[in-house]
Amino acid sequence: MTSIPLSLSSTMSFLSRSTAAAGLSSLTIGSHVTIFALHRPVSPEHDHRGLSPDFLRSALDRLKCSGYNFVSLEEVLTRPNQLPPKPVCLTMDDGFADQAELLAPVLAEYRTKTTFFLITGFIDRIDWPWDEKVAYLIKASTNSVLEGLEPYGLPEKVSIESANLRDSVRRLLQKKGKELPAEKISDLVETLAKACDVEVPALPPRGYEALTWDQARDLEKQGLRLAPHSVNHHITSRLSLDDARAQFAGSWKRLQEELENPAKIYCYPTGRLTDFGQEHEQALASMGYLGAVSFVSTPLRMRHMHAQRYRLPRIAFPNTLTAVFRYASWIEALRSFAQPVR
Numbered sequence: 001m002t003s004i005p006l007s008l009s010s011t012m013s014f015l016s017r018s019t020a021a022a023g024l025s026s027l028t029i030g031s032h033v034t035i036f037a038l039h040r041p042v043s044p045e046h047d048h049r050g051l052s053p054d055f056l057r058s059a060l061d062r063l064k065c066s067g068y069n070f071v072s073l074e075e076v077l078t079r080p081n082q083l084p085p086k087p088v089c090l091t092m093d094d095g096f097a098d099q100a101e102l103l104a105p106v107l108a109e110y111r112t113k114t115t116f117f118l119i120t121g122f123i124d125r126i127d128w129p130w131d132e133k134v135a136y137l138i139k140a141s142t143n144s145v146l147e148g149l150e151p152y153g154l155p156e157k158v159s160i161e162s163a164n165l166r167d168s169v170r171r172l173l174q175k176k177g178k179e180l181p182a183e184k185i186s187d188l189v190e191t192l193a194k195a196c197d198v199e200v201p202a203l204p205p206r207g208y209e210a211l212t213w214d215q216a217r218d219l220e221k222q223g224l225r226l227a228p229h230s231v232n233h234h235i236t237s238r239l240s241l242d243d244a245r246a247q248f249a250g251s252w253k254r255l256q257e258e259l260e261n262p263a264k265i266y267c268y269p270t271g272r273l274t275d276f277g278q279e280h281e282q283a284l285a286s287m288g289y290l291g292a293v294s295f296v297s298t299p300l301r302m303r304h305m306h307a308q309r310y311r312l313p314r315i316a317f318p319n320t321l322t323a324v325f326r327y328a329s330w331i332e333a334l335r336s337f338a339q340p341v342r
């Protein structure tokens with residue numbers, strides 16, 4: 001018999017005992033849906049602390065057994081008043097091959113109707129995301145000290161001797177890159193490549209590859225919804241408005257060319273409130289997009305859906321069952337709705 005960890009077992013029993021409280025809270029705060037965002041699966045080939053497919057399976061299984069219903073983003077946007085009880089919405093970002101190979105089969109098996117946001121230039125093998133290049137260069141470097149990164153806020157000499165140091169340098173540079181105008185990003189990557197004594201491969205190496213359009217078509221047949229996540233993952237607000245519009249139009253065009261029935265919902269790269277603005281929300285609306293997702297980490301309060309339809313909040317899929325249930329249930333909704341809404 002599998003034993004459930006004490007904390008999970010007590011949380012689940014608390015939640016099931018609290019049905020009346022949940023009903024009462026839904027009267028108080030109104031209905032909500034939690035939109036989760038998944039990233040990469042765990043893998044020895046890249047540096048990310050990823051999601052284990054086994055954990056994903058057990059979380060989906062528990063959600064299903066506890067009466068949660070998986071809904072698509074399109075259902076949230078087009079039929080907000082007809083959602084089933086206890087709705088949960090899943091999304092996944094970027095379009096890496098390992099997401100298609102390791103996580104998508106589990107998402108399809110549980111009929112989650114997950115929306116998978118694709119960086120179309122990455123799938124087209126035109127380029128690969130700059131933040132992944134940063135991760136790759138630091139991982140591939142045999143240097144123990146990096147020099148020449150002062151323009152990016154690092155000391156003259158920075159040690160990357162331990163895994164922890166490598167991880168913190170990667171984070172710092174990725175954070176710095178998010179603040180730069182899009183045209184300065186290639187300078188950062190080149191400077192880092194020089195510091196690491198590693199060349200940037202034109203095509204992503206193993207562990208960093210994109211899925212193929214054939215794989216995307218298979219996923220579509222299995223019930224996943226495919227949607228645009230820019231052409232090249234440049235942060236929307238670091239681009240001119242014309243360039244941002246070109247990302248919205250170009251990524252949608254490629255999905256339409258390659259797939260049967262993509263979902264016209266946009267996912268802003270990185271998606272923090274500083275990464276896009278009202279002018280982008282308006283541009284997406286005028287281009288016929290149904291909605292857009294951000295990375296503002298709260299459940300979606302349904303009464304705010306129309307006001308927030310071009311910046312729907314999403315929560316990173318947690319790595320413990322207790323946290324999955326806390327975020328999916330009314331507990332997190334009640335806590336976060338006490339905060340002011342933008």
Ligand SMILES: [Zn+2]
Pocket residue numbers: 093094229233269270
């Ligand atoms: Zn992304």
